[in-house]
Amino acid sequence: MRKILTGFIVLSLLASCGASKGNMPDLNLFTIEQDRELGAQVAQEIDNNPEEYPVLDSTANADVYNYLYDIRNRILTSGKVEHRDDFLWRLRIIHDDETKNAFCTPGGYIYVYTGLMKYLDSEEQLAGVLAHEIGHADRRHSTRQMTKIYGVQTLIGVIAGDRDMIKQITTSVISLKFSRNHETEADKASVTYLCPTAYDAAGGAKFFEKIQADGGGNVPEFLSTHPSPENRIEFFYNEKTKLGCTGESNFESRYQRMLKKLP
Numbered sequence: 001m002r003k004i005l006t007g008f009i010v011l012s013l014l015a016s017c018g019a020s021k022g023n024m025p026d027l028n029l030f031t032i033e034q035d036r037e038l039g040a041q042v043a044q045e046i047d048n049n050p051e052e053y054p055v056l057d058s059t060a061n062a063d064v065y066n067y068l069y070d071i072r073n074r075i076l077t078s079g080k081v082e083h084r085d086d087f088l089w090r091l092r093i094i095h096d097d098e099t100k101n102a103f104c105t106p107g108g109y110i111y112v113y114t115g116l117m118k119y120l121d122s123e124e125q126l127a128g129v130l131a132h133e134i135g136h137a138d139r140r141h142s143t144r145q146m147t148k149i150y151g152v153q154t155l156i157g158v159i160a161g162d163r164d165m166i167k168q169i170t171t172s173v174i175s176l177k178f179s180r181n182h183e184t185e186a187d188k189a190s191v192t193y194l195c196p197t198a199y200d201a202a203g204g205a206k207f208f209e210k211i212q213a214d215g216g217g218n219v220p221e222f223l224s225t226h227p228s229p230e231n232r233i234e235f236f237y238n239e240k241t242k243l244g245c246t247g248e249s250n251f252e253s254r255y256q257r258m259l260k261k262l263p
Contacts, residue, residue, distance in 0.1 A: 026144060027144070027147055027148070028140055028143050028144045028147050029143075029147045030106070030140070030143035030146075030147065032083070032086050034143070035087070035106040035107045035137075035140060035143055036086070036087065036088070036106070036107040037107070038105070038106045038107060038143065039087070039088070039105040039106045039107025039108060039109045039137075040107060040109075042105045042106075042109065043090070043092075043105065043109045046092075046111070053094050053111075054094060054095045054096065055092045055093065055094055055095070056092075056093040056094070056095050056114075056263070058092075061093065061261070061262075061263070063258075063261050064093065064258060064261050064262060065091065065093070067258045068091050068093070068112065068130075069091060071123065071126065071127050071130055072089060072091060072110070072130060072134075074127070074197050074198075074199070075127065075130060075131050075134055075193045075194070075197070076089060076134075078192075078193050078194070078195070078196045078197055079196060080189075080192045080193050080195070080196065081134065081138050081193060082138055083108070083137075083138050083140075087107050087108030087137060087138075088107060088108045088109065089108040089110065089134070090108065090109050090110065091110045091111075091112070092109070092110070092111050092112075093111075093112055093113075093114060093117075094111055094112070094113045094114065095114050095263060096113050096114060096115055097114050097115045097118060098115055099113045099115045099116070100113065100115045100116045100119050101113045101115070101116055102116050102129055102130070102133050103133060103136075104133040104134060104136055104137040105137065105142065106137060106140065106142045106143050107137070108134070108137050110130065110133060110134065110137075112126075112129075112130070114262055114263075116129070117259065117262065118259060118262065119210075120207065120210070120255075121210060121252065121255070122206070122250040122251065122252035122255045123199070123249075123250060123251035123252065123254060123255040124194075124199045124200045124203035124206060124249065124250040124251065125203050125204075125206050125207045125210065125250075126203075126255070127194060127197075127199045127203050128190050128194065128199075128202070128203025128204035128205070128206065128207050128236075129203075129204065129207060131189065131190035131191075131193040131194050131203070131204070132186045132187060132189070132190040132204055133186070134189070134193065135185065135186035135187075135188075135189025135190055135193070136178065136182070136186045138189060139182070139185050139186065139189060141178055141182040141185070141186065142176055144182075145176055145178060145179070145182070146172065146176075149172075150172075183232075184235070187204060187232055187235055187236060187239075188235075188239055190203070190204045190236075191204070191236055191239040191240055191243065191245070192239075192243065194245070194247065195240070195243045195244075195245040195247070197247055198247045198249045199247050199249055199250075199251075200240075200245075200247055200248050200249065200250060201236075201239075201240045201243070201245035201247055202236040202237050202239075202240045202245075203250075204232070204236045205232070205233045205236035205237055205240075206250075208229035208232050208233045208236075209229075209233060211229050212229055212230075212233075
């Protein structure tokens, strides 16, 4: 831990000397190893709080977990995820039908709520969401945002194991509001990751189209402060065209069979 912390301080000093105020929003004082550490600490906090985060048992719900891991593997083996081998990319399902949410911590700990899964209609929509969340972790948006928000001293406390700070950061990671630039990067990553697969690479657009069809009244929590669906739908399709993506599969029947296995 001392070696990691020392490296963090050195990195902080180098970054503060070399960065101008103009590019501070994209400054990241975390190393890849520290992304992994923070993600593990957040995951432990979630595991230790089953009342707030009732995670479905992976053994009792093996079929559903295997289904999600298959989607994850298709994304990771696309050859487009930069930190595919650096992060864990572990999946957990939170049993909460009232919450339409998904998030991915630093280091690749992916969480999907049953409320979101039951809201969606087909597999490519879920693949689009998972690819988007993987994009946030792969582009290291959380630690970039936290570097900007919390500053060096708080981050040092987190890496050093300060429990109060870890709890604060855990809450922040789960409810973190990304910038519009970060959302655009994650949307672009979603298309890029899905493009080499059989999925419709604009699965994210189909997700937003569903929200629009519902009249906007069922907007999932994690999209409540994001850019408008109209602009993002157009962006997904434009990226798909630009990259020449040919996949069109939605695997809707397979998705509906999976939903029947959810508690």
